[in-house]
Amino acid sequence: MELRLLGPIEVGHGDAAIVPGRRMHRLLLGLLALRPDAVVPTDDLVEALWQGRAPRTARSMIHSRISELRAALTSGGLGEDRIAILTSGDGYRMVLDPEAVDAHRFRQLLARARGDQEGLDWPQRRDMLRAAVGLWRGPAFGGWLPNRPAPPEVQALEDARLTALEQCYEAELNAGADASSVVDAVTPLAAQHPSRERFTALLMRALVAAGRAGEALRAYERHRRWLAAELGTDPDPALRRLHLELLRSLPPTAGTPTTTAAPPGPAQLPAVPAGFVGRQRELAHLDELVDGGTRTVALVGPPGVGKTALVLHWAHARSRRPDIGGQLYADLRGNDDAPPLPPEAVLERFLRALGVPGEAIPADPEERAARYRTELAHRTAMVVVLDNVATSAQVRPLLPGSGEHLLLVTSRHRLDGLVASHGIGRLSVTPMTEQEADELLVRVAGPAQRASLRRVAALCDRLPLALRIASAQLDEGGAAALADRLAGEGSRLGLLATEDVSVRAALGVSARALPEPIRAMFRSLGVHPGQRPSTRAAAALADVPVTTARALLDQLSAAHLVQPIAEDRHQLHDLVRLFAAEQAATRPEEAEAALVRVLNWYRDATNEADRTLRPAERPNFDSPDPGIRFGTPAAALAWLDAEADNLVAAVESAAARHPRLAWQIAAAMYGWLFRRQHRDRWVQLYTLAGEAARVAGDVAGEALIASRLAIPLSLLDRHDEAARCGGRAYQLRQASGDQLGAATALLNLAAIENNAGRPQEAIRRLTEAEQQSRTLTDATHLRALVRSNLGEAHLLTGRYREAIAHYAAALELAEAGCGARDVAEILVGLARTHREAGTARDALSYAERAVTQARTAGDVLIEAEAREQSGRARIDLGDLPSGLGELRGALRTYQLKGHRSTDALARYVAELAADDLP
Numbered sequence: 001m002e003l004r005l006l007g008p009i010e011v012g013h014g015d016a017a018i019v020p021g022r023r024m025h026r027l028l029l030g031l032l033a034l035r036p037d038a039v040v041p042t043d044d045l046v047e048a049l050w051q052g053r054a055p056r057t058a059r060s061m062i063h064s065r066i067s068e069l070r071a072a073l074t075s076g077g078l079g080e081d082r083i084a085i086l087t088s089g090d091g092y093r094m095v096l097d098p099e100a101v102d103a104h105r106f107r108q109l110l111a112r113a114r115g116d117q118e119g120l121d122w123p124q125r126r127d128m129l130r131a132a133v134g135l136w137r138g139p140a141f142g143g144w145l146p147n148r149p150a151p152p153e154v155q156a157l158e159d160a161r162l163t164a165l166e167q168c169y170e171a172e173l174n175a176g177a178d179a180s181s182v183v184d185a186v187t188p189l190a191a192q193h194p195s196r197e198r199f200t201a202l203l204m205r206a207l208v209a210a211g212r213a214g215e216a217l218r219a220y221e222r223h224r225r226w227l228a229a230e231l232g233t234d235p236d237p238a239l240r241r242l243h244l245e246l247l248r249s250l251p252p253t254a255g256t257p258t259t260t261a262a263p264p265g266p267a268q269l270p271a272v273p274a275g276f277v278g279r280q281r282e283l284a285h286l287d288e289l290v291d292g293g294t295r296t297v298a299l300v301g302p303p304g305v306g307k308t309a310l311v312l313h314w315a316h317a318r319s320r321r322p323d324i325g326g327q328l329y330a331d332l333r334g335n336d337d338a339p340p341l342p343p344e345a346v347l348e349r350f351l352r353a354l355g356v357p358g359e360a361i362p363a364d365p366e367e368r369a370a371r372y373r374t375e376l377a378h379r380t381a382m383v384v385v386l387d388n389v390a391t392s393a394q395v396r397p398l399l400p401g402s403g404e405h406l407l408l409v410t411s412r413h414r415l416d417g418l419v420a421s422h423g424i425g426r427l428s429v430t431p432m433t434e435q436e437a438d439e440l441l442v443r444v445a446g447p448a449q450r451a452s453l454r455r456v457a458a459l460c461d462r463l464p465l466a467l468r469i470a471s472a473q474l475d476e477g478g479a480a481a482l483a484d485r486l487a488g489e490g491s492r493l494g495l496l497a498t499e500d501v502s503v504r505a506a507l508g509v510s511a512r513a514l515p516e517p518i519r520a521m522f523r524s525l526g527v528h529p530g531q532r533p534s535t536r537a538a539a540a541l542a543d544v545p546v547t548t549a550r551a552l553l554d555q556l557s558a559a560h561l562v563q564p565i566a567e568d569r570h571q572l573h574d575l576v577r578l579f580a581a582e583q584a585a586t587r588p589e590e591a592e593a594a595l596v597r598v599l600n601w602y603r604d605a606t607n608e609a610d611r612t613l614r615p616a617e618r619p620n621f622d623s624p625d626p627g628i629r630f631g632t633p634a635a636a637l638a639w640l641d642a643e644a645d646n647l648v649a650a651v652e653s654a655a656a657r658h659p660r661l662a663w664q665i666a667a668a669m670y671g672w673l674f675r676r677q678h679r680d681r682w683v684q685l686y687t688l689a690g691e692a693a694r695v696a697g698d699v700a701g702e703a704l705i706a707s708r709l710a711i712p713l714s715l716l717d718r719h720d721e722a723a724r725c726g727g728r729a730y731q732l733r734q735a736s737g738d739q740l741g742a743a744t745a746l747l748n749l750a751a752i753e754n755n756a757g758r759p760q761e762a763i764r765r766l767t768e769a770e771q772q773s774r775t776l777t778d779a780t781h782l783r784a785l786v787r788s789n790l791g792e793a794h795l796l797t798g799r800y801r802e803a804i805a806h807y808a809a810a811l812e813l814a815e816a817g818c819g820a821r822d823v824a825e826i827l828v829g830l831a832r833t834h835r836e837a838g839t840a841r842d843a844l845s846y847a848e849r850a851v852t853q854a855r856t857a858g859d860v861l862i863e864a865e866a867r868e869q870s871g872r873a874r875i876d877l878g879d880l881p882s883g884l885g886e887l888r889g890a891l892r893t894y895q896l897k898g899h900r901s902t903d904a905l906a907r908y909v910a911e912l913a914a915d916d917l918p
Contacts, residue, residue, distance in 0.1 A: 001082045003096065005030045005103045006157070007137025011078065018076040023145070024049070025069045028062070030141050032085060032094040033101050034153050041091040048151040055910045066092060103157060106135045110164050113171070122175040129168035136161055165189060166198045173202065179209035190219070194226045197239050204242060216246060229284045232277065232439070265326020266353040269319065269385060272312045273468075275443055278436030279310050285427055286314050290406060294425040296399065298389075298409040298418060301429035302560035302573070303335070303506035304465030307410040308387055310429060315383050315408060323404070325380025328353060334390030334411060335509050343397040346386070347372050350398075354379070365397065373401035381405050390513070392417030412510055414558045431462035431573070440464070444471040445479055452479035459486040460496065461573045466503050469496045493578055507579040510559055521552040522561060523587065524594045525572060526580030529653035530646030532569045533598075536628060537646070540601035541594045546627075569642070595653070599661045601626060602650045606643070606668035612636035613671035616781045616818045618740065620667045620704070633821070634858030640672040648685060651692075659692035663701045666692075670708055675821075675859050677897055682712040700741075703732035707745050710752060715900065719756040726752055743772040743782055750789050759796040766790050780817035784810050788826050791833065800837035807833060824853035824862045831869035840876035847873055864893035868905060875912070884912055 002012035009026040011018040020026060031048055032040055046058045055061075070085055084095040098104040109132035113125045120128075140157040144150035150158070169186055173179070183206045190199040200223045207216035220235070220243045227233050234240070282299075289297055299307045319327050330346045333339070344365040351361050351368070354375045362368045376382060381404035389395055389411040395418055400407060409415070409424075418424050432440070437457035438450065445453055456479055460466035473482055473495070486492050496503040511522060524541035525533065533541070539549035553570055556562035561580075563571045572580060584591040604626035611619065612630040630636035640647075647669055654662035666689035673682045686709040693701035707729035713722035726749040733741035746769035753762035770786045773779045787810035794803035807830045814822045827850035835843035850866035871886030887909050894902040 001078060001096075001100055003029075003033050003083070003101045004137070005033060005101065006106060006135050006140060006161075008142035011073070011076065011083075013077060018073075018078070020072040020076065021065075021068060024061075024065050025072060027141060027145075028065055029069060031151075031153070032092060033096070034103065036094055036096055036098045036101065036104075039088045039091045039093045044091075048153075049145075051148060051151070055913075056907060057910060102135045103140075106132050106164070107160065109135075110160060110167075113167060122171050126168065126171035126175045126177075129164055129171055132164050133161070133168050162189075162193060162196060166196070166202065169202050169206075170198075173205055173209065179206045182206040183210055183212075190223075194223060195231075197223070197236055200235075201239050201242055204246065208246060213246060217243070220246075225287075229280045232280055232436075265379065265382065267319075267327050268329040268353060269312060269315055269327045269383075270329065272316060273309045275440065275468075276309055276313050277439045277443070278432055279306070279313070282310055282427060282429060283314055289425045289427070290318070295405065296407040296409070296418075296422065296424040298411060298415050298424055298426045299429050300411050300414055300426060300560065302463075302576070303412055303510050304463040304503055304575075305429050305431060305560075306464035307429050309464065311385055311387070311408050311410050315385055315406075318406065319383050323381055324383055326382050328382060328384045329387065330385075331387045332389050332394050334394070334413075335388045335506070340390040340394060343394050344368055346398060350384075351375065369397040372398070376400045376405055377402055379403075379405075384408070386410070389413075389415065391415075392421070396421070412560050414560075416558065432457075432464060432467070434462070437462040437467055440467055441471055441474075441479075445474045449479035452483050455479075455483035456486060459483060459492065459574070461575050463503070463573070463575065465501070465506060466496050466575060469498055469501060469503065472498060489578055493575065493582065496575070503575055504579060504582075507561075507576060510561060511579070511583065514555070514559060518552050518555045518559075519583075520590075521549070522556055522580055523584040523590070525556075525562070525570075526577065526582070526584035527591045527594045528598060528646075529595075529649040531577070531649075532565065532571050532646065534643070534646075535568045535570070536605070537598055537601065538570065540598045543594070543597060596658065596661075599650055599654050599658055599665070600624075602643075602647060603661055603665045603668060606640070606647060606665055609636040609640050610668045610671045613675070613821075614819065616822070618744070618781075620670070621664060623664075632858070633819070637672065637675065637858050640669070641676075644669075644672070648681070651685060651689060655688055655692045659696040660698060660701070662692035663689040663696065663698065663705055665689075667701065667704055667708070674711070675861065677715070677861055677899065679712040679715050679898070683709065683716070686712075699732055699736055700738070703729045703736070703738070703741060703745075706732070707741075707748050710748050714752040714755040717755075719752055722752045722755075723749065739772060740776050740779060740782065743769045743776065743779070746772070747782065747785055747789065750786075750793070754789060754792050754796065757796070759793040762793040763790065766793065780813055781822070784813035784818050784822060784826070786810075787813065788822075788829060791826075791829050795829070795833050795836070800833055803833045804830065804837070819857060820853045821857035821859050821862065824850045824857060824859065824866065827853060828862060828865050828869060831866065831873065835869060835873050835876065840873045844870060844873035844877065860893055861897050861899065864890040864897075864899070867893075868901070880912065884909070887912070 004010050004012060008019070009030050011020065020029060027049065028045065031045060042059055042062060045062050046054050049062075050058060066085060073083060080095075082096065086093045086095060109128050113120070113128035113132065140154050140161070141150070144154060149155075169182055172182055183203065186199055186203045186206060190203045193199055200219060203219050204216040207213070207219065220239070223239075224235055227235060235243070286297065299311050301307050315327065318324060328350050330341065330349060332341045332346065347365070347368045348361055351372055352358065356371065356375060362371055382400075384398070384400065384405060384407045386395060386398060386407065386409045389409050390413070392415050395409055395415070398407070399422065409418075415424075415426070419426055434454070434457065437460075438454060441453040441457060442450060456470055457467060460470050470482060470486070485495055493502075493504045497505075511519060514522065521538065521542050525538065528537065528541060535550050535553060536546055538553060539546045542549060542552070544552070553562055553564075557564050557570070561572070561576055563573070565571050584594075604623045605628050607620055607623045608626050608628060609630055613633050613636050630639060647665060651662050651666050654665065666685050669685070673685075686705050690702060690705040690709060693705050706725045710722040710725040710729070713719075713725060726745055730742055730745035730749065733745055746765050750762040750765040750769065753759070753765065766786050766789055770783070773783050773786060776782070787806050791803045791807035791810060794806060807826055810826045811823065811830065814826055827846050831843045831846035831850060834840070834846060847866050847870035851863055851870065854860075854863035854866055867886045868890040871883045871890060874883030874886060887905065891902070891905050891909055893899070894905060
């Protein structure tokens with residue numbers, strides 16, 4: 001008998017090969033065989049197969065599959081004398097001869113070939129390694145489960161196979177094998193596994209032995225570039241030594257793909273700032289642009305993002321190539337308060353550097369530019385860097401006329417003019433990635449403080465300028481203390497400064513270069529309460545038409561002070577936002593007026609969206625036309641989703657100085673909060689809004705907020721708190737003579753009783769609310785909800801006939817005078833009641849109607865509830881596949897939205913899907 005794991009799992013028995021059971025059987029067989037005669041805990045098997053996502057039934061599933069595996073082995077003629085799987089405590093133990101497992105024989109051969117025994121020569125080692133490699137028939141275990149990483153023990157086998165291949169081809173070379181055949185074998189391995197440098201070293205050795213030294217150098221260069229682009233590192237010392245030995249062995253005429261010799265022409269590039277890290281994506285993009293034929297590239301981005309360091313790093317590397325004849329560099333001072341350097345002054349410097357005597361340099365700017373182009377036309381390719389460019393006009397006279405010269409430009413502006421007139425390449429430089437920022441700071445402070453360093457990086461917006469200034473302060477109390485100091489928004493910009501460099505100064509230069517209308521928009525953005533204002537919100541802030549606001553924002557975007565994002569929105573990085581707020585604070589009256597305008601606009605626009613969501617319900621309050629319309633509930637929901645963070649920030653900002661606006665904005669968010677079921681956020685927001693209404697002395701506002709605050713508290717099972725809020729709302733509305741509001745408060749109190757499992761008390765309150773509603777006009781929506789809640793209460797008591805009657809009456813009212821969402825919710829109640837009453841076919845009909853209505857309303861949560869009822873009804877009718885599909889669709893939404901039935905539905909789905917593995 002032979003158990004084969006190095007490829008598709010099978011058991012060799014005589015001349016036959018037994019493939020036991022399904023994939024899960026085979027994986028369990030392989031996992032146990034890797035540890036023969038050792039107890040493998042069930043928990044280890046669960047983790048290997050599901051990796052943290054095990055279903056509740058995982059342990060029982062493994063027990064069942066082990067039993068089935070034993071039966072399959074026995075039926076294949078393999079008795080316990082050859083292979084046995086024993087239950088041992090809370091695990092399993094496989095009893096068999098390790099020599100019968102190909103994976104164990106492979107490891108033994110590999111250990112022997114390493115030279116653990118004395119006296120092995122290279123041919124002997126080669127033969128052992130050939131035998132070890134020959135045991136492999138494909139990926140270990142036949143490949144692991146799709147879309148799941150292999151567990152460590154299986155991955156270790158794959159790593160050992162690559163090690164065996166490395167050692168085997170090293171032995172082949174040392175034993176005198178044909179070098180060309182080794183090249184053919186190792187070339188694909190080096191390409192497939194570039195992180196294993198030994199394959200590259202073997203390929204280089206084989207190429208040299210085959211008389212192909214030039215290809216060996218190119219293989220090294222390919223590997224070096226891959227390491228730089230993917231890992232940000234250099235080849236290891238052994239590979240660099242091999243490369244150097246190869247270079248020294250070549251005759252001068254052989255040439256190399258790169259050289260470290262200084263260029264023969266001018267070498268004006270400044271040094272790269274110390275500690276340059278990362279930027280592999282940007283460096284690779286520059287390579288692609290230039291290698292693809294682009295001769296002029298502009299690197300654009302906000303102040304402090306590291307454009308100069310990036311361009312110098314790339315330009316120095318490119319200048320070391322043998323086809324580059326020199327470097328020209330000029331700082332055009334576009335980032336200084338001093339006037340930018342005119343192009344004619346740069347031309348004079350460049351012509352002198354190119355060897356033109358001063359008396360031969362033309363005085364006329366156009367003639368000077370022509371002489372510059374003439375000088376370059378007769379030279380080997382040059383790298384020209386124009387740093388800190390202010391405008392496209394500065395660059396045009398400095399464009400090389402012909403040849404392979406490379407012009408690199410850095411600017412805080414987009415330089416759209418150059419893109420339009422000359423089609424230059426453009427690379428937007430953004431803040432560093434989390435990994436790059438972490439690496440930069442760790443080089444200074446060491447890995448022990450990594451968690452605090454990540455906080456520092458985030459507070460610096462991962463801008464290299466801010467990070468380098470912060471790193472200079474890391475010795476003043478350590479990373480944690482620095483992060484705590486930077487966390488204070490009022491002091492952050494002040495801390496990010498050294499004796500001659502500061503983030504505030506860098507931003508100030510950019511802001512001061514803008515015309516006043518654009519600066520005014522920038523200041524107003526510093527007042528905005530949220531992080532991502534829309535163009536309409538910006539128009540309200542600056543008190544300008546939307547078209548004007550859009551043009552001003554485009555100019556700020558061109559200066560990289562504002563970042564455009566999706567859906568006509570804009571974002572300021574935190575440091576830029578803090579600077580804009582500082583600028584706004586210098587003009588307090590202007591800032592206060594801007595804040596009031598945008599808070600009013602948010603109130604009115606949110607109220608308009610809420611009216612679109614709840615057209616049949618009582619309005620929140622009267623408000624002016626916000627100049628924005630929502631054609632459908634789905635459009636209103638989408639707008640509220642996009643604005644949610646801004647609206648919460650607006651409530652928080654308004655609570656102190658403008659409390660009436662605070663509670664009104666929160667009240668207008670009700671329809672969104674109800675549909676999206678952000679319960680904890682709802683409680684926090686309405687607690688603040690309720691206090692704001694009290695401070696404002698607005699009794700109607702306090703009652704409205706208290707009534708609605710009861711809903712999320714009840715959904716969070718905080719029923720006593722919910723009842724107090726509902727009771728407070730009822731008292732306030734009764735005292736003010738608001739009969740419709742009082743009846744609505746009774747309805748909410750009844751809903752709390754239903755949620756608390758007290759349906760009889762709910763029925764009492766609902767009966768009272770229904771009696772009150774009879775005297776009211778325009779109360780269709782209230783009466784529909786009263787009937788719907790009566791249906792729920794009778795369902796909870798098990799009185800299905802009464803529940804159906806109440807739901808049917810609610811449905812008639814809702815279809816006559818309410819929206820699609822109310823209709824969908826009532827249909828879900830009817831579906832649930834019919835299903836529990838045992839009439840599954842009626843339940844399915846109501847559930848399918850509910851799905852349609854919920855989709856019309858754009859309410860994904862009620863749609864999910866309808867799909868759950870549809871799935872359960874289908875299963876009751878015997879259609880397990882389609883029922884399970886509906887339940888899984890509902891469960892995905894529940895999990896996404898945090899629905900209170902998520903756990904119960906997940907358990908039900910897991911029980912139906914008994915086997916979670918293919």
